[in-house]
Amino acid sequence: xxxxxxxxxxxxxxxxxxxxxxxxxxxxxxxxxxxxxxxxxxxxxxxxxxxxxxxxxxxxxxxxxxxxxxxxxxxxxxxxxxxxxxxxxxxxxxxxxxxxxxxxxxxxxxxxxxxxxxxxxxxxxxxxxxxxxxxxxxxxxxxxxxxxxxxxxxxxxxxxxxxxxxxxxxxxxxxxxxxxxxxxxxxxxxxxxxxxxxxxxxxxxxxxxxxxxxxxxxxxxxxxxxxxxxxxxxxxxxxxxxxxxxxxxxxxxxxxxxxxxxxxxxxxxxxxxxxxxxxxxxxxxxxxxxxxxxxxxxxxxxxxxxxxxxxxxxxxxxxxxxxxxxxxx
Numbered sequence: 001x002x003x004x005x006x007x008x009x010x011x012x013x014x015x016x017x018x019x020x021x022x023x024x025x026x027x028x029x030x031x032x033x034x035x036x037x038x039x040x041x042x043x044x045x046x047x048x049x050x051x052x053x054x055x056x057x058x059x060x061x062x063x064x065x066x067x068x069x070x071x072x073x074x075x076x077x078x079x080x081x082x083x084x085x086x087x088x089x090x091x092x093x094x095x096x097x098x099x100x101x102x103x104x105x106x107x108x109x110x111x112x113x114x115x116x117x118x119x120x121x122x123x124x125x126x127x128x129x130x131x132x133x134x135x136x137x138x139x140x141x142x143x144x145x146x147x148x149x150x151x152x153x154x155x156x157x158x159x160x161x162x163x164x165x166x167x168x169x170x171x172x173x174x175x176x177x178x179x180x181x182x183x184x185x186x187x188x189x190x191x192x193x194x195x196x197x198x199x200x201x202x203x204x205x206x207x208x209x210x211x212x213x214x215x216x217x218x219x220x221x222x223x224x225x226x227x228x229x230x231x232x233x234x235x236x237x238x239x240x241x242x243x244x245x246x247x248x249x250x251x252x253x254x255x256x257x258x259x260x261x262x263x264x265x266x267x268x269x270x271x272x273x274x275x276x277x278x279x280x281x282x283x284x285x286x287x288x289x290x291x292x293x294x295x296x297x298x299x300x301x302x303x304x305x306x307x308x309x310x311x312x313x314x315x316x317x318x319x320x321x322x323x324x325x326x327x328x329x
Contacts, residue, residue, distance in 0.1 A: 002083035005053040012055025013310055015291045017216035020189040022132075022163060024092060024292040026285060026310055028058035030220060034298045037071035041078065043299065048079050050300045052087065054307050060192075060218070060294055061126075062096035062137060063118050069101060073125035080127065091132075095122045096167060096192075098137025110140030112151035119160055134161035135192060138168045145173070149180040156186060165190035171205035178213040188215070195219035195290065197228055197265065197280055197327055198258065207289050216291035219284050223295075227258055228280040233266060264326045268319065274312055281309035283323065 013026040029051045035044040048059065065072035073095065084091065097118035100108045108114065119134055134155060136148055152164040164186060166177060174191055181188035191210060193202045199221065210217055223229055262276070269279035281293050295306045315323075 002049055004049075004087060008053050008055045010055075011310070012057075012307075013313075014057075015216075015288075017163075017189045017291050018210075019214035020163065020187065020216070022092070022189060024216070024218065025055055025057045026292055027056050027281070027306055028060055028092075028218060028292045028294045029056055029303070030060045030294040030296050031072045031076060032062070032065050032220075033296060035072040035075050036066035037068050037075070038066070039075075041075055044075055045079050045083065046300050047297050047303055048076070049083050051297075051303050052084065052091075054303065056303070056307075057090060058092040058094070058218075058292060060094045061122075062099075062135075063101050063122050064099050070121075070125055073122055077125060077127040093126070093128065093131050094133035094135065094165075095119070095126070095131050096135035096137040097122070098135075098140065098167070110136055110143040110148040110151075112147055112154070115148065115151040116155065119155055123160065130160050130162060132161070133163045133165050133190060135165040135167050135190075136169075139166075139170070139173050145177050146180055149177055149184065149186065152188075153181070153184045153186040163187045163189045165192060167192035168194075171209045174206065174209050174215075175213065178209070178215065190216040190218060190291070192218050192220060192294070194221045195284060196222050196224045197283060197323070198224040198261075200327075210289055217289060218292045218294050219290050220294040222284050222293045223277055223280055227262060228265070229277045230266065230275060232259060233263055233276075261326050261329070264329075265323065268322055268326070272312060272319065274309070275305065277305060278309035278312075281306055282313045283315070285313055286315050286320070 014023040015026055016023050029048065059076065061073050061076060063070065097115050098110060101118060106113045106117065115136065123129065134152065136152065140148065155161045156164060165188065166174065169191065178188060193206060195202050266276045269276045272279055284290050284293050297303045
């Protein structure tokens with residue numbers, strides 16, 4: 001029987017989410033991949049329990065995570081039942097809806113019909129009465145923001161979600177829906193954008209909106225799907241994601257274009273006493289605007305390695321300048 005480590009909270013950092021009372025662990029576990037029905041369940045279970053032993057309290061899901069869609073939530077329900085259920089009140093569990101989930105006109109987008117139905121389905125798969133954070137996964141141009149906000153507000157008032165958030169919204173969309181939520185007094189607290197050294201789009205306006213609206217942020221794809229690790233320093237391994245035709249965007253061309261920058265960044269990381277991955281995670285947390293970094297893991301050792309990033313979160317002005325020079329070069 002799993003018993004959590006007594007010292008699990010001693011080293012982890014917990015950051016306040018915007019101006020809410022909620023705190024998130026500086027690292028969170030994303031269950032986009034490696035927790036689905038095609039994956040080895042015991043491996044996902046080991047990752048989740050080791051993460052909790054290291055003080056990671058936030059587990060991030062979505063209705064369509066798997067594959068197949070929905071299976072990550074079902075597997076996490078098994079982990080809860082077997083191991084983490086006694087610690088439910090120590091966990092932040094989030095899920096999302098917004099991408100295609102079921103056939104017909106009501107299984108996609110941002111309508112009240114879809115968002116309410118999807119959360120009901122997610123709660124059944126998870127075996128929970130509520131989630132801590134419920135996100136709209138992406139903006140929907142065919143649904144008014146007012147309707148999407150109304151749906152999220154309703155779910156909070158029904159007790160099915162404690163807080164709400166958005167993901168992949170532009171700065172202007174974030175500001176607009178934040179204004180709607182403010183009028184409703186909805187606990188809208190967080191934005192989940194992609195963000196890494198190689199993907200800095202949130203610095204072009206979104207960070208300003210987050211500060212203005214006092215929102216937290218949790219960054220996904222912090223290692224640029226593995227580019228910001230030591231995996232590609234000497235070229236492309238045969239078994240790497242970049243060699244698979246099924247990769248989302250990480251292809252040989254991406255690696256070839258960035259390999260010089262990766263090696264230059266690796267030298268800076270070594271001077272800091274970190275691996276490249278550790279520095280990449282630390283860099284995201286450098287200014288306090290991002291609350292938590294959403295890490296993916298296919299094995300326990302990757303979780304342990306990412307946690308080491310928290311040992312050195314301080315960057316000198318010279319280090320930041322050197323990193324910027326590499327990234328803009």
